[in-house]
Amino acid sequence: MSGVVRKTGGRRLPAASPSLVVGLVITAIFVAMALVSLVWTPYEPTALNILNKLEAPSLAHPLGTDFFGRDVLSQIMAGAQVSIVVAVVAVLVGAGIGVPLGALAAARGGLVDDVVMRSTDLAFAFPALLTAVIITALAGPGAVNAIVAIGIFNIPVFARLTRGAALGLWKRDFVLAARCAGKSDLAITIEHVLPNCTAVLVVQATIQFALAIVAEAGLSYVGLGVQPPQPSWGKMLFDAQTYIYTAPWLAIFPGLAITIAVLGLNLLGDGLRDALDPKVRRAR
Amino acid sequence: MSRLLEIENLRVEIPALTGAAPILEGVDIGLDRGEKLGIVGESGCGKSMTALAIMGLLPGAARATGAIRLDGRDLLATSEREMQGIRGRRIAMVFQEPMTALNPVKTIGAQIAESLILHLRLPKAQAAERARALLDRVGLPGPRFSLDLYPHQLSGGQRQRVVIAIALACGPDVLIADEPTTALDVTIQAQILDLLEDLVAEMGMALVLITHDLGVVEETCERMMVMYAGRVVESGRTADVFAHMAHPYTRGLFAASPRSALLTSAREPSGRKRRLAAIPGQVPDPRARPPGCAFAPRCPRAQDDCRAAPPPLAPLGAPGRADHAAACLHPHPPSGMAGDVAASAEGAR
Numbered sequence: 001m002s003g004v005v006r007k008t009g010g011r012r013l014p015a016a017s018p019s020l021v022v023g024l025v026i027t028a029i030f031v032a033m034a035l036v037s038l039v040w041t042p043y044e045p046t047a048l049n050i051l052n053k054l055e056a057p058s059l060a061h062p063l064g065t066d067f068f069g070r071d072v073l074s075q076i077m078a079g080a081q082v083s084i085v086v087a088v089v090a091v092l093v094g095a096g097i098g099v100p101l102g103a104l105a106a107a108r109g110g111l112v113d114d115v116v117m118r119s120t121d122l123a124f125a126f127p128a129l130l131t132a133v134i135i136t137a138l139a140g141p142g143a144v145n146a147i148v149a150i151g152i153f154n155i156p157v158f159a160r161l162t163r164g165a166a167l168g169l170w171k172r173d174f175v176l177a178a179r180c181a182g183k184s185d186l187a188i189t190i191e192h193v194l195p196n197c198t199a200v201l202v203v204q205a206t207i208q209f210a211l212a213i214v215a216e217a218g219l220s221y222v223g224l225g226v227q228p229p230q231p232s233w234g235k236m237l238f239d240a241q242t243y244i245y246t247a248p249w250l251a252i253f254p255g256l257a258i259t260i261a262v263l264g265l266n267l268l269g270d271g272l273r274d275a276l277d278p279k280v281r282r283a284r
Numbered sequence: 285m286s287r288l289l290e291i292e293n294l295r296v297e298i299p300a301l302t303g304a305a306p307i308l309e310g311v312d313i314g315l316d317r318g319e320k321l322g323i324v325g326e327s328g329c330g331k332s333m334t335a336l337a338i339m340g341l342l343p344g345a346a347r348a349t350g351a352i353r354l355d356g357r358d359l360l361a362t363s364e365r366e367m368q369g370i371r372g373r374r375i376a377m378v379f380q381e382p383m384t385a386l387n388p389v390k391t392i393g394a395q396i397a398e399s400l401i402l403h404l405r406l407p408k409a410q411a412a413e414r415a416r417a418l419l420d421r422v423g424l425p426g427p428r429f430s431l432d433l434y435p436h437q438l439s440g441g442q443r444q445r446v447v448i449a450i451a452l453a454c455g456p457d458v459l460i461a462d463e464p465t466t467a468l469d470v471t472i473q474a475q476i477l478d479l480l481e482d483l484v485a486e487m488g489m490a491l492v493l494i495t496h497d498l499g500v501v502e503e504t505c506e507r508m509m510v511m512y513a514g515r516v517v518e519s520g521r522t523a524d525v526f527a528h529m530a531h532p533y534t535r536g537l538f539a540a541s542p543r544s545a546l547l548t549s550a551r552e553p554s555g556r557k558r559r560l561a562a563i564p565g566q567v568p569d570p571r572a573r574p575p576g577c578a579f580a581p582r583c584p585r586a587q588d589d590c591r592a593a594p595p596p597l598a599p600l601g602a603p604g605r606a607d608h609a610a611a612c613l614h615p616h617p618p619s620g621m622a623g624d625v626a627a628s629a630e631g632a633r
Contacts, residue, residue: 173384180339181372181399181450191398195389 020271026264034084037077045070045078046229054247064249066239072250075231076257082143082232083261086225087212089147091205094154099201101155102162103194106170107185117163120156128153128211129218136224146225150215154208161204165197199276203269210265217258233258286356288490289315289338289458294350296330296337296514298570305570307333307346308514310597313492317457320484320491322501322522324537325511328567331494334511335460338492339377340367354458373403376451378480380463382443386435392419392446393431396453403454418449422479441472445479452483459484460492465500477504498541502526507607510534513567513578516597520608528608530600530615532583536563577613585614 037045042062049069057064063072105116123131132149139145169175170193178188219225220234228235233254240250291313297304308330315321323331336342338352340359352359354374359367379385387395396418397411406414415431422445435443444464451459461480465473481504484491493505501508501522508525510518510533518531529535539561565582574580576591583590590613597611602618 173379173381174387176341177377177379177385177447177450178387179341179371180377182368182370182403183372183398184368187402191390192387196387198389 017271017274019267023264023268023271030261033077034080041074041077043071043074045074045231063253078231079233082226083213086216087209090150090212091208093151095158098155098158099162102159103189105163106166120159123156141224143226146219150212166193169193169196203273206269210262287314290353292351296348298346315490317488320505322505322508323494329511330514335462372399373454375458376456378451378461378464381467385447391432399453422449458490462494518610524605524608528618530610531612532585533579
């Protein structure tokens with residue numbers, strides 16, 4: 001018997017690239033911020049204090065106050081909650097429906113495949129954000145409808161990605177071997193096809209997560225997302241417009257929050273893509 | 285008398301625009317427990333198609349007619365659902381490429397246990413125990429080869445042992461090995477073949493060994509079948525076929541293998557290095573096979589009647605070699621082997 005067997009057993013952790021580390025840190029900070037805001041914020045985010053309105057950043061209010069005297073830092077922290085919850089649920093909805101659809105299309109082929117794929121073509125024909133605007137405009141504004149609207153345009157993304165990855169896997173020998181072992185198509189999909197898709201799906205999920213944050217901010221900006229007084233980054237940006245010359249921090253800080261969160265998630269996605277790429281990882 | 289595996293007049297065709305293209309035609313196989321049958325032929329001659337037809341896993345558009353009977357039950361008439369209960373349980377398969385036949389994201393233990401859980405409904409702990417025993421049996425003893433290893437942590441030969449363990453998990457009646465050693469090192473090849481032979485003897489299975497290596501067949505199988513362009517061109521007991529290769533294609537295959545070179549001197553009298561005799565030309569496209577014997581265009585012995593109609597597989601009628609048959613109108617007469625092959629190789633050049 002030849003060959004050296006590594007005793008370590010399980011998978012080794014992928015070597016961390018700079019983008020993975022930076023993305024992970026930024027994302028962790030935002031998640032931590034949202035979690036902390038559940039129990040503590042410097043001020044009550046929705047507390048009005050007209051006497052202190054439009055204050056520039058200071059020690060008392062590190063990021064200043066808005067027209068109603070609300071603390072901007074507290075609002076951004078609480079706004080992170082909304083962004084994260086809406087984005088997570090929207091991505092879960094999209095993946096939860098899109099992944100099974102894509103897997104079904106790849107496993108069955110033929111007419112099923114055509115119907116699923118032409119439906120995603122149809123969905124892609126409409127600009128995503130416009131679709132979300134129409135859905136929330138029809139169903140009424142609010143966090144739940146924003147989640148549904150953003151989730152719906154995530155479905156075709158996951159359906160296509162899963163189908164593409166699964167089609168390649170269905171041609172692999174180990175799937176033929178599984179069929180020779182008497183497994184049904186469903187069992188093969190669950191046991192062999194989907195586990196081999198996880199890497200691409202995780203990467204795509206982080207990217208969709210970033211897009212969902214932008215989409216949520218966009219919907220809130222036009223007044224179709226989270227409703228006041230619930231703080232939200234998009235809503236803060238909208239309110240800041242009026243004071244852009246007198247109190248620029250009102251626009252700068254929520255804008256930075258969105259930008260950095262999205263940047264962090266994209267870096268995380270890139271880092272994960274490199275780390276999970278079997279061609280890079282399987283250097284034996 | 286019902287044999288374990290019986291294939292009668294199997295024909296597989298793929299519908300094409302220009303009419304159905306036959307991939308396999310008139311294939312007959314009979315196999316009993318403990319028997320080892322070798323199927324040889326070059327790429328594209330229908331060896332693997334025969335295997336897939338037995339498993340009921342022909343590619344989408346392909347249609348099979350004839351009969352494939354396992355213990356008297358016609359597999360071609362069996363529903364896909366019931367076939368799932370037969371695959372892996374009664375007929376198992378070992379693949380050529382051990383690098384890709386294992387799922388890269390699951391441990392080898394889980395992959396062996398899977399079919400035990402699926403077919404024998406074993407509880408997890410018991411399945412893991414059996415998986416351990418199977419790994420030990422195929423030569424991957426614990427604790428060095430833990431059930432928690434991933435395929436990428438094993439070498440090619442070790443992976444092929446895992447593939448064999450998976451195939452044998454449920455104690456199948458028929459094991460189909462499709463080029464099980466082609467992708468392996470020469471030194472590992474012999475070990476894997478020995479392992480397969482031992483296991484067949486031990487478990488009383490029937491083995492169908494598909495290969496393009498005549499040497500492997502000679503060492504392993506008591507009966508053999510040579511296929512060309514979807515038809516069986518010569519079949520019989522391995523010893524008989526090797527003693528008298530009647531079909532020119534069988535001779536061509538043998539002359540093209542390095543083994544034949546060992547039988548003759550490595551250098552010609554002139555001192556020039558002897559080269560292996562390749563068979564000129566290539567296997568005809570199934571959509572455009574010649575009307576007569578498919579081998580005729582490449583055959584040094586072909587005559588006009590060869591091009592008229594495909595010759596049937598007929599017994600050669602040699603005394604004591606009743607099984608030996610060839611599909612050839614002008615078979616080589618029986619004669620001394622080694623020099624004869626070398627001579628015909630010369631002729632083919």
